[in-house]
Amino acid sequence: MLPALERNLPLCEPMDEGQIARIDAASMAILEDVGVVFRDEIALADWRRAGADVRGDRVYLDRGLVRDLISTIPSGFTYRARNPERSLPFGGKHSIFVPMTGAPFLRDLEDVRRWPAIADLNMFHKLAHMSPALHSSAHHIVEPMDIVVSHRHLHITYSSMRYSDKTFMGMTTSGRNAEDVMEMCEILFGRDVMEKTPVVTGNCNGNSPLVWDETMLSAMRAFCRRNQPVLCSPFVLGGANTPASVAPAVAQLNAEALSALAYTQVVRKGCPAIYGHYLSTVSMKSGAPMAGTPEISLMNFMIGQMARFYGVPWRSSNTLGGAKTFDAQAGYESAMTMNAVLHAGCNYIWHSAGWNEAGMHCSMAKFIVDAEQCAMAYRMAEGVRWDDFDEALQAVRDVGPGGHYLGHPHTLENFQRAFFMPEMFDNNSIEQWQAEGSVEINERAIKRAKDMLGDYEEPKLDAGINEAL
Numbered sequence: 001m002l003p004a005l006e007r008n009l010p011l012c013e014p015m016d017e018g019q020i021a022r023i024d025a026a027s028m029a030i031l032e033d034v035g036v037v038f039r040d041e042i043a044l045a046d047w048r049r050a051g052a053d054v055r056g057d058r059v060y061l062d063r064g065l066v067r068d069l070i071s072t073i074p075s076g077f078t079y080r081a082r083n084p085e086r087s088l089p090f091g092g093k094h095s096i097f098v099p100m101t102g103a104p105f106l107r108d109l110e111d112v113r114r115w116p117a118i119a120d121l122n123m124f125h126k127l128a129h130m131s132p133a134l135h136s137s138a139h140h141i142v143e144p145m146d147i148v149v150s151h152r153h154l155h156i157t158y159s160s161m162r163y164s165d166k167t168f169m170g171m172t173t174s175g176r177n178a179e180d181v182m183e184m185c186e187i188l189f190g191r192d193v194m195e196k197t198p199v200v201t202g203n204c205n206g207n208s209p210l211v212w213d214e215t216m217l218s219a220m221r222a223f224c225r226r227n228q229p230v231l232c233s234p235f236v237l238g239g240a241n242t243p244a245s246v247a248p249a250v251a252q253l254n255a256e257a258l259s260a261l262a263y264t265q266v267v268r269k270g271c272p273a274i275y276g277h278y279l280s281t282v283s284m285k286s287g288a289p290m291a292g293t294p295e296i297s298l299m300n301f302m303i304g305q306m307a308r309f310y311g312v313p314w315r316s317s318n319t320l321g322g323a324k325t326f327d328a329q330a331g332y333e334s335a336m337t338m339n340a341v342l343h344a345g346c347n348y349i350w351h352s353a354g355w356n357e358a359g360m361h362c363s364m365a366k367f368i369v370d371a372e373q374c375a376m377a378y379r380m381a382e383g384v385r386w387d388d389f390d391e392a393l394q395a396v397r398d399v400g401p402g403g404h405y406l407g408h409p410h411t412l413e414n415f416q417r418a419f420f421m422p423e424m425f426d427n428n429s430i431e432q433w434q435a436e437g438s439v440e441i442n443e444r445a446i447k448r449a450k451d452m453l454g455d456y457e458e459p460k461l462d463a464g465i466n467e468a469l
Helices: 017-034 041-050 063-070 118-130 149-162 175-189 191-196 214-225 246-267 294-310 328-343 364-382 389-399 409-418 430-435 441-455 463-468
Strands: 036-039 053-055 058-060 076-079 088-091 094-097 105-107 200-206 211-213 230-238 278-282 315-317 348-350 361-363
Touching: 017 058, 017 063, 017 246, 017 294, 036 041, 036 214, 036 246, 041 053, 041 214, 041 246, 063 246, 088 094, 094 364, 105 364, 118 149, 118 364, 118 441, 149 175, 175 191, 175 200, 175 214, 175 463, 200 211, 200 214, 200 246, 211 214, 211 246, 214 230, 214 246, 230 246, 230 294, 246 294, 278 294, 278 315, 294 315, 294 328, 315 328, 328 364, 361 364, 364 441, 389 409
Parallel strands: 036 211, 094 348, 105 361, 200 230, 230 278, 315 348
Antiparallel strands: 036 058, 053 058, 076 088
16 A cells, blocks of 8 residues: 655645635625524534523534644544554545545456445455555445445445455444444454554534534534544535525535534544535536536635635545446546545545446446556656656767657666556557557556455454454
8 A cells, every 4th residue: 555645746735825814704704694504403402501692503603613623623533444564544644546436337257237235345345455556445435225224334344444454434324333343443443542642533424505404513522522533514416405606505505514523522532534525516407416527626726725724634536537337438527526635735635436427326447447546647746756856867968969869777776656657547559558458548447356355365453353353
C-alpha cells in the first residue's frame, strides 16, 4: 500500500478572503434565522443543554456557539489500521483514497449487471486490499442482497475486517447497527486503542435542505461517544434541494455541515469529525443527478476553502459518473471529478473506485482502472521531484547533441520511477494491439481483476479475535 498521500500541488482556491467571509456569514445567518430541523428527541435535549434556541424540532444556532463547538474538532489525526504498518496520518496536506460504497447492483467478472451477494463484497474487499493506491476497504462496496437486512451490517463489517488489514468504514444504518460496529471494533482493536485514535469511519447523511434525522443522529452519537470520526455529509442535489446557483448552494451546504459538526462536539468535546458532503447537480431537463459538471468542480474548490477556514478535515467524492457501462462518459466524468477533488485539497477521497450509473452499480472493471487512476493521481499530487536534478543535468553533458538517454546510467537507475507506466492503458501501435487480439480496456481490466483475485493472500486475523467477531 502507498503511504497516505502528502499533497504538494498548489490548491485551486477561487474565492478571495471577502468571498469566504461572505459564505461564512450567509451560512451563520441560515443557522440563526432559518434554523435546522433535528428529528430526534435526544438531539433536541442535547441542544437545549448546550444553550441553543430550540423551538419544536427546529434548532436555531448562534454563530458564537457554533464557532466555539467546531473549534474543538481536531484538524488532523492518525487512523490506526489492523496492520499498524498501514496506519495513516490524516488531515492537513494528507489525503487517502477510499473505494465506492452502497451499490445495489454490480457488473461482475463476466461484465453482467446483477444483484450482489456477500461473496461479491468479499471479492471487492480483496481487490481493495491488493490495490496500492486504495487506503481502505470501505464497507458495503456492494449491498449483499443474500444477507437478511437485520444482520447485514455485521457481515459487511466482518468482511471489511477479515479480507483486508487496511482501515475501513463502519455501517451507520441505525444507532443500534452503529453500536454493533463499535463492539466489533473493540474486539479487533481494544477499547483503550479506540479511546486514543480512530480505527473506523462512519458516514451520516443529512436530508437537505436543513434536516438531520434520528437514524443518522443516533449513529453519529454511537461513533462520537467512542471517539470515532463520522463524515457529516449533507446530501446535495444542486438545484433540487439547494438553490439553483453555485454560491448559495455552497452557503446552504456549509450551514448543514456546520450544524452536524457542532453536534458531534455536543456529544463528545474533542472527538474527531470530518466535514462531509455528497455533491451532485440535477439536470433541469430530467431531474437526474449529474457528475463531472463544471459547477461540481467549482463547489468542491469552494468547500475545500471553507473546511480549511474552519480548520477541519473534509471529505468529497471521487470518480463519479452516470454512465451505464464502462465507456468514454464514465472515463471523462471520473477524470473531471478526480482532478477537481485533488486540486481542492480533499482529505477523505471517497467513492474512488468502481462507481458507475450514478452509484447504482459498482463495476469490477472500472474498480480496477479507477484504482490505477488513483495511483496516477497520487503521483501527480506528490508534485515535482528534485532529488535527482543534478545527476540528470550531468546526463545532458554526457549525452550531448544528437545522442539518446536510453542507456545512460541515470536512465537505468531511474526509469522505473521517472514516468508512471499504467498497466491498464494500451500505448502500443494499432498493429500490435490488433495482433494481440484487439482487447479493449473493459476486457483487460476484468482479466486483471481475475488475476489479482487468484494471487490474493488473506491477511489472517488472530484465531480468537476471528471467533469473537
